[in-house]
Amino acid sequence: xxxxxxxxxxxxxxxxxxxxxxxxxxxxxxxxxxxxxxxxxxxxxxxxxxxxxxxxxxxxxxxxxxxxxxxxxxxxxxxxxxxxxxxxxxxxxxxxxxxxxxxxxxxxxxxxxxxxxxxxxxxxxxxxxxxxxxxxxxxxxxxxxxxxxxxxxxxxxxxxxxxxxxxxxxxxxxxxxxxxxxxxxxxxxxxxxxxxxxxxxxxxxx
Ligand code: OGA
Ligand code: MN
Numbered sequence: 001x002x003x004x005x006x007x008x009x010x011x012x013x014x015x016x017x018x019x020x021x022x023x024x025x026x027x028x029x030x031x032x033x034x035x036x037x038x039x040x041x042x043x044x045x046x047x048x049x050x051x052x053x054x055x056x057x058x059x060x061x062x063x064x065x066x067x068x069x070x071x072x073x074x075x076x077x078x079x080x081x082x083x084x085x086x087x088x089x090x091x092x093x094x095x096x097x098x099x100x101x102x103x104x105x106x107x108x109x110x111x112x113x114x115x116x117x118x119x120x121x122x123x124x125x126x127x128x129x130x131x132x133x134x135x136x137x138x139x140x141x142x143x144x145x146x147x148x149x150x151x152x153x154x155x156x157x158x159x160x161x162x163x164x165x166x167x168x169x170x171x172x173x174x175x176x177x178x179x180x181x182x183x184x185x186x187x188x189x190x191x192x193x194x195x196x197x198x199x200x201x202x203x204x205x206x
Contacts, residue, residue, distance in 0.1 A: 001023065006087040006091075009087075010087065010088050013092065014092055018147050018156070018157070018167065018168065018169040018170070020157075020159060020165055020166065020168075021165075023164055024080070024084070024166050025077070025131070025166075029073060029077065030135075030164065031135070031163075033074070033133055034133040034163065036071060036074070037133055037186040038105075040063075040105065041186070059113045060112040060113065061111055062104045062105060062107075062110050063103075063105045063106075063107070064102050065102055066100070066102045067101040067102060077131075078101070081099055081101065081190065085192055088127065096127060096192035096194065097193060099190060099192050100190060102189055104187050104188070105184065105186050105187075106178065106181050106186075106187075108181065110143075110178075110185060111177070112177060114175055115175070115177065116173070116174065116175055116176075117169070117172075117174075117191060118191075120173075124193060125191035125192070126171055126172070126191070126192050126194050127168055127169070127170060127192045128171045128174075128189070128190070129166060129167070129168055129191070129192075130145065130166065130167040130187055130188070130190070131190070132162055132164070132165050132166070132186075132187050133163055133187055133188065134161060134163055135163045137183075138183075141181055141182045141183040142181050143161050143179060143182070143183065144158040144159060144161065144178075145179075146176060147159070147169070148174075148175040148176065148177075158179075161185055161187060171191060
């Protein structure tokens with residue numbers, strides 16, 4: 001992904017509060033992450049990845065597990081995310097520091113009700129990144145990411161969760177939801193945070 005596309009991405013993010021980008025990660029890397037998400041999803045809860053679990057079943061039905069960079073695919077992903085952070089920061093001065101990323105595997109029937117990833121002033125999550133991992137996605141399966149126009153019911157975009165597409169959102173500003181999926185849906189959901197306690201600190205390893 002060249003500088004021009006990253007500049008356009010940063011502009012989109014600043015103007016609309018969200019943006020999509022295609023072709024950011026190499027297909028082979030996405031395939032490896034897809035497999036790791038599947039292996040994680042198949043690990044019985046409480047075994048292996050101790051943070052794999054279902055949360056708040058009325059709000060979200062998905063299985064979540066942190067990426068720790070322990071595999072080469074995860075390390076490559078974290079490196080790519082850091083390059084993206086640098087590109088965004090150079091243009092938007094967001095002061096992005098720490099990065100957190102997790103696999104999110106939605107089983108058939110999975111969804112995530114309308115929400116924001118952070119609340120204004122909390123200076124918690126600043127920019128959210130969603131990376132889709134499924135190589136083929138039939139829109140008839142549902143599972144779209146719906147982005148709302150402000151706090152209205154107007155849908156600004158419905159994004160098909162297909163590998164190759166990534167979405168960026170200003171975490172404090174963009175209401176969004178994951179519509180019910182009829183098919184298992186694998187993604188990475190990630191966020192950059194600002195570091196309030198030591199803003200001059202150099203970026204720590206994710
Ligand atoms: C999230 C989220 C969107 C998606 O994990 O917070 O909103 O399309 N994910 O998976
Ligand atoms: Mn979200």
